[in-house]
Amino acid sequence: MGAVMDVRRAAERYRGGEAQAGIESWHAFSFGPHYDPDNLRFGALIACNEERLAPGAGFDEHPHSHTEIVTWVVRGELTHRDSTGHESRVRPGDVQRLSSAAGVRHVERNDTDAPLTFVQTWLAPLRPGGTPAYEIVPGIADSTPYAVPEAGAMLHVRRLAAGERTAVPDGRYLYVHVVHGEVRLAEADLGPGDAARITDAKDLEAEATTQAELLIWELQG
Template sequence: MMDVRRTGERYRGGDPAAGIESLHAFSFGPHYDPDNLRFGAVIACNEERLAPGAGFDEHPHSHTEIVTWVVEGELTHRDSTGRTSVIRPGDVQRLSAGAGVRHVERNDGESPLVFVQMWLSPLTPGGDPVYEVVHGIADSTPYAVPEAGAMLHVRRLGAGERTAVPDAPYLYVHVVRGEVRLDGEELGPGDAVRITDAKDLEAVAVTGAELLVWEMTP
């Protein structure tokens, strides 16, 4: 079963006056929707746009796996474990909040920052915070988040290229850029598909495209 969610259907948030624009794919903050709380392990997929100098001041997280993908610009991260890093396009950042962690996310660069941040529910809550960055992840290289029973696949396709979509009980496909066709559905930037019991599916790039695909267990 496929459930297509268009970018125009996302909840708008953030603080435009402070240079923060957010689009939420799931129930989030003041936008409470009891029928849209999660899909598989995914409980949030936020598209964030930060103007130069803008950012999220220190705030807490717990019992959440947070995976960030930068589309444009540079994201500066600092957290309560003492880590500081700069995340750029092509890098995968993961913050496993464990029983509790605090962090800051800012655009300290001179260009606009665009990133997609996905939150996953862990199989077992608690534990110590864990932080990891994989710089320049290669196309088709899976990134495992075993704490959530999930695997992230990053696909970059040229126009006309095809890619198999994993067979899985739950798949969440997010189009970062470009246009693709998936099982007869035309998808553009920011569109997402929630697929249950995926089998023998294929994505075809109509234009050059970049996809984030979450493969999840029940």
């Protein structure tokens, strides 16, 4: 039957956060008070949030469980602290993963004097429970896949010059998020914050019309 692609525009995201506290959140899936029974998940992916924190703003300590949380900083620097004792600074090009497993608490803040923007993806694990884990991969190289085996998922980062093409992995479910720049994917033109949910992807290519950065999630059912 061929690939089926569902394009979701940045402007269609649910707006959340707390503006007076310096927090803006843009949700691609049903999230918190923005309940949409027809937009609960795509494959293992249950959230893809763009978070914008003003200098000094952040999320105070809060709990997570049974979720794989992967964070990608677009600009600025994110401070992370969690109840298992990890504390780190996450910068553009780093991949951070928090496996909340049976339960963990963490803090996310912008402790700098510059704005912070990051994209955070939540994935449902294949099996609930287990022991929380944390990992940060500094400066991940272009086209180097990052595996999240607990969710049966793989992240591919693509950084493209204008006019450059890249193959999109074949797969049952693919989620393509444009971090910045503009790309053409199949017959769709995508800009910053736009995403494509692709089912049964095969032999697809993305072409950058400007310098661009893509996050491509390869997901199980």
